[in-house]
Amino acid sequence: MDFFFQTGIFRVQLKSSLPSMQLHFEQLYQHYSKTNSINFIDYHVSVSSVSGYRRWLKPQIQFSFDGYEPFSPFPIHQAPAFFEWGLNWCIANNAHQYLIIHAAIVEKNGVGILLPGTPGSGKSTLCAALVCEGWRLLSDEMALLSVEDELIYPAPRPVSLKNQSIQIIKQFSPEAVFGDIIPDTTKGDIAYMRAPESSVLAQSIPVKPAFLVFPHYRAENEPELTPLAKSRAFMTLAENAFNFNILGAMGFEAMTGLIDKVECYDFSYPDLATALNGINEIVTKHGKE
Amino acid sequence: MMKSPQSSLLFHQFETEVAVYNNSSGALHLLSSLGADLLMMIQQGFDIPSLINKVTANNGIDKKEAKKIIDEFIDSFENFELI
Numbered sequence: 001m002d003f004f005f006q007t008g009i010f011r012v013q014l015k016s017s018l019p020s021m022q023l024h025f026e027q028l029y030q031h032y033s034k035t036n037s038i039n040f041i042d043y044h045v046s047v048s049s050v051s052g053y054r055r056w057l058k059p060q061i062q063f064s065f066d067g068y069e070p071f072s073p074f075p076i077h078q079a080p081a082f083f084e085w086g087l088n089w090c091i092a093n094n095a096h097q098y099l100i101i102h103a104a105i106v107e108k109n110g111v112g113i114l115l116p117g118t119p120g121s122g123k124s125t126l127c128a129a130l131v132c133e134g135w136r137l138l139s140d141e142m143a144l145l146s147v148e149d150e151l152i153y154p155a156p157r158p159v160s161l162k163n164q165s166i167q168i169i170k171q172f173s174p175e176a177v178f179g180d181i182i183p184d185t186t187k188g189d190i191a192y193m194r195a196p197e198s199s200v201l202a203q204s205i206p207v208k209p210a211f212l213v214f215p216h217y218r219a220e221n222e223p224e225l226t227p228l229a230k231s232r233a234f235m236t237l238a239e240n241a242f243n244f245n246i247l248g249a250m251g252f253e254a255m256t257g258l259i260d261k262v263e264c265y266d267f268s269y270p271d272l273a274t275a276l277n278g279i280n281e282i283v284t285k286h287g288k289e
Numbered sequence: 290m291m292k293s294p295q296s297s298l299l300f301h302q303f304e305t306e307v308a309v310y311n312n313s314s315g316a317l318h319l320l321s322s323l324g325a326d327l328l329m330m331i332q333q334g335f336d337i338p339s340l341i342n343k344v345t346a347n348n349g350i351d352k353k354e355a356k357k358i359i360d361e362f363i364d365s366f367e368n369f370e371l372i
Contacts, residue, residue, distance in 0.1 A: 229303070232319075248315070249299055249312050
């Protein structure tokens, strides 16, 4: 079975006969424009069962991109996660018209907030909560900074949540639509939250980022919002870029241009309510909401 | 963004610090403004007395101390293959 969809500028064709992939698309990709009437596809990918005797003992799946298999097989129950990770890999390794930063990016009233994060920082949880509060989702995983115009371009896809974050967001926003929980991945339990239809419909509209906020979830700490020196923000963000060195001077120029234009903060927060208050404080304080 | 005239180094000033990108090696460095000024002067071929004048002019220290600071900078620049 073929699935077509467009996220941002990327047109994707997925071949898969797995029922879990069909369900994944029905649950989470129903708002996307289906590009099967368009000849040009950026990424031809497939998620399919691995053949051989092993499939009877421990069924596995393989991800392929243009016939190339960049990863070792995964257990079959992880198919939707494998697809999402594989597509991230395709974009990170090919879309070099952008400086690709490992960060969530959301926008409201023209104000873009970039949320880079290491694992455990709470980036995706905070991103999901902001999206549930009406912020537009551009991406929960990869900010695509154009080296041409220094705007960030959307590629909204389901938000990946892990472990306790799944229940936190389900309680925070009972109307949010989730796919099935995928247990026992290398990242723990994973569930994907559907991107809002409004974000998908606005996926051709880029954003000029205004704030760069490094979130740090620390349950035991008091909330702390600290302005961050641009030089330090730059160095940290460069470490979070997938293709900084591939772009070389263009990447340096794009990232320094970005840092010059945004206000930078370190933000430690103990819970989601505090986090949302902190983000609102940043935006309100600067008269941009 | 400033480009060093004789190398593949790119400079960008952020407040009191300067990001330096080595386009040949892909390495990224963060220098003080003084360090970046000295690096650019070395790249441009300025001699040691000129570097000493640069350090003493803005920092209220004597030439002997300035020479020591410059030597330390030069060691660091060499270690990081910036010169």
